[in-house]
Amino acid sequence: MTMATMSDALAGAQGKGRRRGRDLAGLAVILGxxxxxxxxxxxxxxxxxxxxxxxxxxxxxxxxxxxxxxxTLGHAALFGTGAYxxxxxxxxxxxxxxxxxxxxGILGGAVAxxxxxxxxxxxxxxxxxxxxxxxxxxxxxxxxKASSWTGGSxxxxxxxxxxxxxxxxxxxxxxxxxxxxxxxxxxxFALLRLVVRSPFxxxxxxxxxxxxxxxxxxxxxxxxxxxxxxxxxxxxxxxxALNAISTQVVGLDSLSFTxxxxxxxxxxxxxxxxxxxxxxxxxxxxxxxxxxxxxxxFHWLTMVGALLIAVVLFAPKGLYGTVADLAAGRRRAGR
Numbered sequence: 001m002t003m004a005t006m007s008d009a010l011a012g013a014q015g016k017g018r019r020r021g022r023d024l025a026g027l028a029v030i031l032g033x034x035x036x037x038x039x040x041x042x043x044x045x046x047x048x049x050x051x052x053x054x055x056x057x058x059x060x061x062x063x064x065x066x067x068x069x070x071x072t073l074g075h076a077a078l079f080g081t082g083a084y085x086x087x088x089x090x091x092x093x094x095x096x097x098x099x100x101x102x103x104x105g106i107l108g109g110a111v112a113x114x115x116x117x118x119x120x121x122x123x124x125x126x127x128x129x130x131x132x133x134x135x136x137x138x139x140x141x142x143x144x145k146a147s148s149w150t151g152g153s154x155x156x157x158x159x160x161x162x163x164x165x166x167x168x169x170x171x172x173x174x175x176x177x178x179x180x181x182x183x184x185x186x187x188x189f190a191l192l193r194l195v196v197r198s199p200f201x202x203x204x205x206x207x208x209x210x211x212x213x214x215x216x217x218x219x220x221x222x223x224x225x226x227x228x229x230x231x232x233x234x235x236x237x238x239x240x241a242l243n244a245i246s247t248q249v250v251g252l253d254s255l256s257f258t259x260x261x262x263x264x265x266x267x268x269x270x271x272x273x274x275x276x277x278x279x280x281x282x283x284x285x286x287x288x289x290x291x292x293x294x295x296x297x298f299h300w301l302t303m304v305g306a307l308l309i310a311v312v313l314f315a316p317k318g319l320y321g322t323v324a325d326l327a328a329g330r331r332r333a334g335r
Contacts, residue, residue: 055239085104096160113231
């Protein structure tokens with residue numbers, strides 16, 4: 001083995017070690033924040049569980065928008081489908097085991113991702129955005145009209161999940177739902193880190209940068225994006241199912257255009273093309289929204305808008321993306 005080969009192998013091993021270290025650090029941060037949240041806000045675990053469910057939605061959006069470059073304002077269709085799939089399974093089919101309800105939500109979200117992918121990926125740019133808006137309104141209207149299954153505008157109530165693993169009941173304090181949500185988020189985050197760094201993930205990034213070159217290399221950009229859309233739908237469906245299990249009701253707001261727009265705002269706030277950015281944007285936005293709306297119920301949207309303008313102007317790569325760039329610059333300067 002030559003010195004150059006040994007050097008390349010050592011560099012590769014060091015790179016893998018650093019990535020593994022960042023993964024473990026990311027999981028440690030998630031679990032650490034979860035413990036801190038549980039200790040500081042024991043009476044507000046419902047908000048933290050909701051934040052966890054929305055974080056799954058924003059992570060799923062990052063897969064198709066941040067990593068694949070697909071413009072969409074209708075991603076809540078996948079989240080809402082997962083929520084309704086989980087709720088319908090419990091109310092109409094008697095599937096009340098929370099893990100089975102979660103599986104139903106994941107399956108429903110994946111199917112919705114396939115449907116949305118087939119429609120949205122037929123266009124590019126602005127027409128793609130318009131198609132996504134049309135889809136979220138169609139999903140919303142379908143759920144409203146199918147009231148015998150979804151409860152319509154009254155919402156789907158009567159969801160009563162069994163104790164988790166037969167022992168841990170879903171009480172009014174939301175402890176079990178919160179722990180389930182944190183474990184789910186940590187598992188999904190770890191799996192998505194593997195996905196985005198895999199050859200498939202690199203292929204999707206290549207499609208975002210130059211689909212013509214990817215096609216010339218013999219790969220199918222559309223097929224790659226379709227697969228990522230299904231994965232994204234499964235993740236969003238998991239978030240929707242978690243929301244249905246924790247709140248025990250599913251309303252039309254889970255399929256709203258507002259939720260889609262807010263999830264995109266959270267992603268931009270944290271930084272697109274980064275799973276850590278998606279989590280950062282969700283935490284900052286939802287905490288800021290909760291604190292400001294409580295302090296000023298009439299003008300809190302003005303303060304949220306000011307925050308977003310400041311981030312876009314002074315941190316165009318998002319909060320996490322900007323901090324990561326500054327840290328990387330300092331490391332290079334220190335060498």
